[in-house]
Amino acid sequence: MIAPVARPRPSTAALPAEIGQVDGLSYSLWLPQPHAPIRGGVVIVHGAGSGKENHHDFARAVVGAGLSAIAFDLRGHGSSEGELDGRVLEDIGSVAGVLRARTGTDALALRGSSMGGYLAIVAAAAIGARAVVAICPASSDGLRRGLARGNLGFAADVPSLQRFLEAHDVGDAVEALEIPLLLLHAEGDEVVPIALSRELAGRMRVPDSRLIALPGGHHRSVQHDDELQAVSVRFIERALADA
Numbered sequence: 600m601i602a603p604v605a606r607p608r609p610s611t612a613a614l615p616a617e618i619g620q621v622d623g624l625s626y627s628l629w630l631p632q633p634h635a636p637i638r639g640g641v642v643i644v645h646g647a648g649s650g651k652e653n654h655h656d657f658a659r660a661v662v663g664a665g666l667s668a669i670a671f672d673l674r675g676h677g678s679s680e681g682e683l684d685g686r687v688l689e690d691i692g693s694v695a696g697v698l699r700a701r702t703g704t705d706a707l708a709l710r711g712s713s714m715g716g717y718l719a720i721v722a723a724a725a726i727g728a729r730a731v732v733a734i735c736p737a738s739s740d741g742l743r744r745g746l747a748r749g750n751l752g753f754a755a756d757v758p759s760l761q762r763f764l765e766a767h768d769v770g771d772a773v774e775a776l777e778i779p780l781l782l783l784h785a786e787g788d789e790v791v792p793i794a795l796s797r798e799l800a801g802r803m804r805v806p807d808s809r810l811i812a813l814p815g816g817h818h819r820s821v822q823h824d825d826e827l828q829a830v831s832v833r834f835i836e837r838a839l840a841d842a
Contacts, residue, residue: 613629613658613659613662613663615627615628615629615655615658616628616629616630617701619697620678620679621693621694621696621697622690622693623674623679623680623681624671624672624673624674624679624680624690624693624694625651625671625672625677625678625679626651626669626670626671626672626694626697627651627652627655627658627669627670627671628667628668628669628697628698628701629658629659629661629662629667629668629669629670630662630667630701630702631662631665631666631667635665636665637665637666637667637702637703637704638665638666638704638706638836638839638840639666639667639704639706639707639708639729639835639836639839640666640667640668640669640698640699640702640704640706640707640708641658641661641666641667641668641669641707641708641709641710641835642668642669642671642691642694642695642698642707642708642709642710642719642726642728643657643658643668643669643670643671643710643711643715644671644673644691644709644710644711644712644715644716644718644719644722645670645672645673645676645711645712645715646711646712646713646714646715646716646737647713647714647737647742647745647751647752647753648676648751648752648753649676649712649713649715650672650676650677651670651671651672651677652670652677654670654712654822655670656823656828657710657822657828657831658670660825660828660829660831660832661832661835663832664832664836666832666835666836666839667698667701667702667704668698669694669695669697669698671694673687673690673715673718673753674686674687674690674754675753675754675755676753682754682755682756683753683754683755683756683760684755684756684759684760684763685756685759685760685762685763686759687718687722687760687763688721688722688725691709691718691722691725691726692722692725692726695707695726695727695728705727706729706839707726707727707728707729708728708729708730708731708732708835708838708839709722709723709726709728709730709731709732710731710732710733710734710831710835711731711732711733711734711736712733712734712735712819712821712822713734713735713736713737713790713791713818714737714742714751715734716733716734716735716736716737717733717736717737717738717739717742717769719731719732719733719736720733720736720769720772720773720776720780721767721769721772723772723776723778724775724776724777728778729778729838729839730778730779730780730781730834730835730838730839731776731778731779731780731781732780732781732783732831732834732835733780733781733782733783734782734783734784734821734822735783735784735785735788735790735791735793735796735818735821736769736782736791736795736796736799737769737791737795738769738770738791738795739764739765739767739768739769741791741795742764743761743764743765746760746761746764747761769799770798770799770802773799773802773803774802774804776803776804776805776808777805778805778838779805779806779807779808779834779838780803780805780808781808781809781811781830781831781834782796782799782800782809782810782811783810783811783813783821783827783830783831784796784810784811784812784813784821785812785813785815785816785817785818785820785821786812786813786814786815786816787814787815787816787817787820788816788817788818789817789818790818791818793812796810796812797810797812807837807838811827811830813827
């Protein structure tokens with residue numbers, strides 16, 4: 600008897616609605632089901648040495664909730680052009696502009712991990728974000744030290760980026776925020792100590808901002824935790840609805 604040949608099951612995972620470039624930045628755009636009303640969007644910022652594809656799981660969680668999302672490669676990473684430099688806020692603004700143009704919504708949130716968490720906090724006012732989710736956000740000083748040692752894993756215009764980091768302290772940025780901030784951090788993080796997020800939480804001024812500390816874990820465990828992704832999406836949904 601000949602055994603039947605097993606056929607691969609068709610993939611049901613959501614795919615980007617658009618893959619493109621803006622100002623030399625490679626992005627993937629994610630939209631909810633066709634004809635569904637778009638209630639807002641999320642700009643996803645990855646960490647040092649990472650890339651947009653590492654956060655497609657969160658983009659899928661976002662579109663599953665009826666929101667739109669855009670993930671992109673920072674300069675010096677993935678398919679984007681050039682080195683990461685002092686233009687990074689303008690770059691995040693360009694990507695946010697794509698999301699606004701494609702969806703017609705002005706209601707945006709930022710979600711970033713590690714260096715991306717730092718950038719999400721620092722960029723929030725510049726792009727007019729209405730909420731920020733920052734996962735184990737790096738400190739300005741920590742990034743400066745890593746950049747000086749050359750161990751962050753990406754191509755950078757070091758003098759330009761160092762000047763940017765010197766001018767944008769993450770603690771000062773948290774204190775200046777006028778929108779809700781959700782900090783997520785693993786207590787076992789071996790790269791960015793949770794003490795930094797505890798310090799940042801002490802400088803929060805906006806109601807509904809909070810820190811969630813995950814027992815154990817490591818530097819990358821929080822960003823791919825299904826339950827915490829759901830918490831992040833609900834936090835963003837509430838913030839965009841209340842704005």
